[in-house]
Amino acid sequence: MSPASFAALPRLVSLAPRSAQARGLAGRILERAAGLHGCDDLLAGCAGAIKELRGVLDRYLRTRPVDYLVSFRALLAVDEEYHWANTLEGFTDDINHVDCPHCGVGVTTAIGDFGHYSQVWDGDEEIRRDLRPVAAEQLTGTGRWMHRIAVRDGQDVLADGITYLFGKAECPCCASVFTLADEYTSANRPVMR
Numbered sequence: 001m002s003p004a005s006f007a008a009l010p011r012l013v014s015l016a017p018r019s020a021q022a023r024g025l026a027g028r029i030l031e032r033a034a035g036l037h038g039c040d041d042l043l044a045g046c047a048g049a050i051k052e053l054r055g056v057l058d059r060y061l062r063t064r065p066v067d068y069l070v071s072f073r074a075l076l077a078v079d080e081e082y083h084w085a086n087t088l089e090g091f092t093d094d095i096n097h098v099d100c101p102h103c104g105v106g107v108t109t110a111i112g113d114f115g116h117y118s119q120v121w122d123g124d125e126e127i128r129r130d131l132r133p134v135a136a137e138q139l140t141g142t143g144r145w146m147h148r149i150a151v152r153d154g155q156d157v158l159a160d161g162i163t164y165l166f167g168k169a170e171c172p173c174c175a176s177v178f179t180l181a182d183e184y185t186s187a188n189r190p191v192m193r
Contacts, residue, residue, distance in 0.1 A: 005029045005032075006029070008025075008029075009026060009029055009030075009049050009050070010048075010049040012025050012026040012029070013026055013049040013050075013052050013053045013056065016053060016056045016057075017056050017059075017060075020067060020070075023056070023057065023060065023070070023071055023074060024067075024070055024074070026053055026074065027057075027070060027071065027073060027074025027075075027077060027078075027085075028074075030050065030053075030074060030077035030078055030085075031073065031074070031077040031082065031085045031086055033077065033082065050078055053074075053078055054075065054078045054079070057071050057074055057075045057078065058075065058149075061075065061149065061153050062152070062153060064153055064154055064155075068153065068155060068158075069088070069089075069090045069158075072088070072149070072150075072155075072158070073085045073086075073088055075149070076088070076146070079145075081142055082189070083184070083185060083188040083189045084142070084146070087184075087188070090157065090158060090161075091111050091112045091157050091158060091160070091161025091162075091164075091165075092112045092113050092157070093110070093112040093113050093114055094110070094111045094112050094161065094165075095108060095109070095110050096108070096109045096111075096180075096184055097109075098169075098180065098183040098184050098187060099183065099187065100171040100173065100174060100176060100178065100183075101176070101178050101183055102171060102174055102176035102178070103171060103173055103174040103176065105120055105171065105173045105174070106120070107119070107120055107169065107171055107172070108120070109131065109169055109180060111131065111161050111164045111165060112161065115130075116130060116131040116133070116164045117129060117130055117131055118131060118169040118170060118171065118172055118180075119172060120171075120172045120173055122173075127172035127173070128172060129169070129170040129171075129172050130170075131164045131167055131168070131169050131180065132167050132168040132169075132170075132177075133160075133163035133164045133167040134163050134166050134167040134168070135163070136151075136159075136163060139162075139163070139166055142181075143162060143165070143166035143181060146162050147159055147162045147163065147166075150162060164180075165180060165181055165184075166179070166180070166181040167179070167180060168180065169183075
């Protein structure tokens with residue numbers, strides 16, 4: 001991330017309503033905004049442009065574009081949900097890694113065409129447990145917001161995947177049950193200054 005990226009952000013936002021490339025570049029800049037880049041003052045100076053980009057992205061998503069996921073991820077970054085902006089792949093075959101909060105074993109989770117499960121390997125033996133989706137009406141906070149946007153925009157696969165992402169996972173080793181999104185967020189959400 002360089003100062004030029006943040007300096008370009010207002011211009012990209014002004015082009016974003018009519019340019020997929022500008023929306024994409026602005027989104028990628030914001031997806032990487034969390035971190036040690038030494039440009040916090042420049043980022044703070046872009047607050048107006050970032051607010052404007054949020055509206056542009058929200059309106060664009062309502063059109064149900066073919067590049068929906070790119071703009072959805074950019075919207076997550078605008079709302080400082082950097083860890084989700086950088087990991088969501090649309091739930092065709094999203095694979096994530098978390099540690100079980102009870103026994104500490106590394107657990108792989110899959111959400112998508114391969115199924116919805118948590119997994120560990122014990123030597124040559126694969127041990128899987130089904131993920132447990134949360135009911136849409138029980139979603140809260142970021143999960144509810146993400147799901148609401150996906151449903152509003154007719155993104156059924158994304159909406160369904162979010163219910164698994166914010167649902168429960170069972171550790172295949174110790175059988176403890178934990179909220180997948182909480183563990184992923186705990187391990188991956190950047191600490192902001």
